[in-house]
Amino acid sequence: MKTGKLNKQRLIISVIVILLVGGIVALSRFFETKVPEIVLSPEPAGFLPASEEFTISFREKGLGLKECLVFIEQDNKNHPIFYKRFSREDKIYNQRINLNVIPKKLGVHDGPAFFVVSARDYSFWHWGKGNFSERRYGVIIDTVLPTIEVLTRSHNIAKGGSGLVIYRALEPLLNHGVKASELFYPGYQWQGLYLCLFAYPYYAPKNIVYRLVGEDKAGNRGEIGFYYHLLPRKFRHDKINISDAFLQAKMPEFWNIYPNLRGKYLETFVKVNTELRKKNHQEIRRICSISQPTPLWQGAFIRPRGARRAGFVDQRTYYYKGKAISHSVHQGVDIASIAHAPVIAANHGIVVYRDYLGIYGNTIIIDHGLGLFSLYGHLSNFQVEKNQQVKKGDVIGYTGTTGLAGGDHLHFSILVQGEFVNPVEWWDAHWVKNNITQKMIQNGLLK
Incomplete structure (x- = not known):
């Protein structure tokens, strides 16, 4: 009797436990409380x-x-x-x-x-x-698109060259500048107006289309066209023979970058002229992505003294023992005079880079404001420090053979928003006056 009664109690307790557990499971499953x-x-x-x-x-x-x-x-x-x-x-x-x-x-x-x-x-x-x-x-x-008005009327741009457009808007603009397909050149606000230096890259199609774009604080994007005239230009093609003497003299400089190529002179040259060149240009574009929001330069840039040894966008094909081994585009002008010649700042600005830079060797980059930069390569030594303000004509270094240089010379480049452009334009006082300075004067930005 007692055993039967005990078993019955155990059964009842088991049923209750099962019901309780089932209820808890059901509650947790069907009455879950976590919000989506x-x-x-x-x-x-x-x-x-x-x-x-x-x-x-x-x-x-x-x-x-x-x-x-x-x-x-x-x-x-x-x-x-x-x-x-x-x-x-x-x-x-x-x-x-x-x-x-x-x-x-x-x-x-x-x-x-x-x-x-x-x-x-x-x-x-x-x-x-x-x-x-x-x-x-x-x-x-806020659904009202920003209204952008172009103030400059003439924009004559040679292939590989630069241009300046000045504009204004009825409300403050963000993320504004000149756009052409995948290219974008940011503008800068100065004295109540907006200025944008832009380039006509040597590799761009002859029918490139430029647009002015700008966003307001709400994110509305305005876009307008402006008048411009594209001027064609042909670039020189060079054949350069690479000698064993050049390889043995210059390639060891790069073995600290490519230690696995030590002793492999020709392979080192090809690697440096292609892969390292590309990396250096990416680094230059990064350096030139931040600029002073006001123009620091005044007038035309000073042309370095000496004879020109290579021109802007020379198309170079390199030969070794009669066989083409590599190709490059020369992004600047090479100028040679005497060994260890003084190198001067081409215009007022701030030194934003002073270091070794691969194919350009010891290099100085100066920010002249509004996205305009000058580059000085293959230097033997530096006479300035990073972040130092320099004036037009200041000695900043001396020429040399560092980097991918076969002889003592200066590699000089001008860049607009990180894009290499023709330095000859910026050396020309008439071009600077007609395409840059006069536009600023006409819009009350300069006297």
């Missing part, structure tokens, strides 16, 4: 412009998403952008959407509003309504 996760990229940052793209991800780890909703709330009225409801059987746990939000198509007006994203899941929590998640952003709707 909402991730926006980018997150609205104060303004909603005329058009903006968002990527929104909804994530649910419980019983699946029930519905997703995106809308703009303004004047106590909701303007739907996106809505989707899922069935319980779908068991959707992740939903990603791409939206191009155009406020004018939604019937909202410029001014304050809320950008709202919400999601609900299939949990039985909250009396069967499910868990609810909402992201709510206060925004200012």
Whole structure:
């Protein structure tokens, strides 16, 4: 009797435990309390412009998403952008959407509003309504595109050369400048106007199309054309014979960069002339990506004394024992006079680079403001420090043979926004006056 009664009690307790465990499992599964996760990229940052793209991800780890909703709330009225409801059987746990939000198509007006994203899941929590998640952003709707007015009328640009456009806008501009396909030359604000130096790269198509672009604080992007005339130019082709004497004299300098090529003279040259040259140009572009926002230079640049040994954008093919082994484009002008000749700053500016730079050897780069830079390569020594202000005519170093130089000379380059351009233009006082200085004077920027 006692044994039977005890077994019955044990059975009842077991049933109760099973029911309790089952209830807890059911509660944890069907009454889960974790709200759906909402991730926006980018997150609205104060303004909603005329058009903006968002990527929104909804994530649910419980019983699946029930519905997703995106809308703009303004004047106590909701303007739907996106809505989707899922069935319980779908068991959707992740939903990603791409939206191009155009406020004018939604019937909202410029001014304050809320950008709202919400999601609900299939949990039985909250009396069967499910868990609810909402992201709510206060925004200012601004759909007016910035108005840009070009103030300079003449833009004659030779291939490989430079140009200057001056413009203004009715409101402050961000991320503005000249765009041509994948190329972009940022502009600078100075004395209430905007100035942009831009290039016509030697490799650009002859029908390149330039546009002025600018964004306002809301992210609205304005874009206009301007008048310009492209001038064709041919570049010289050179054949350069590489001798064993040159390889044995110069290649050991680069074995600290390519130690695995030690003793392999020809392989070292090809590596230096291709891979290292490309890396050096990438580094130069990085260095020249930050410039003073005002013009530091005055007038034409000083041409270094000496005879020209190589021109801008000479197309060079290198031969070894009659066989073509490499090719390069000469991004500057080589000038030679006497060994260890003094090198002077071509114009006022700030030294932003003073170090060894691969194929250019000991190199100095001077920032002249508004994205304009000068480069001095193959130096034997330095006479200035980084961040030092220099004046036109100051001695900054002496010529040498460092880097990929066969003899003592100066490699001189001019760059616009990191793009190599023809230095001859900037040495020419008439060109500088007609294409740069006069434009500034006519717009009240210079006297």
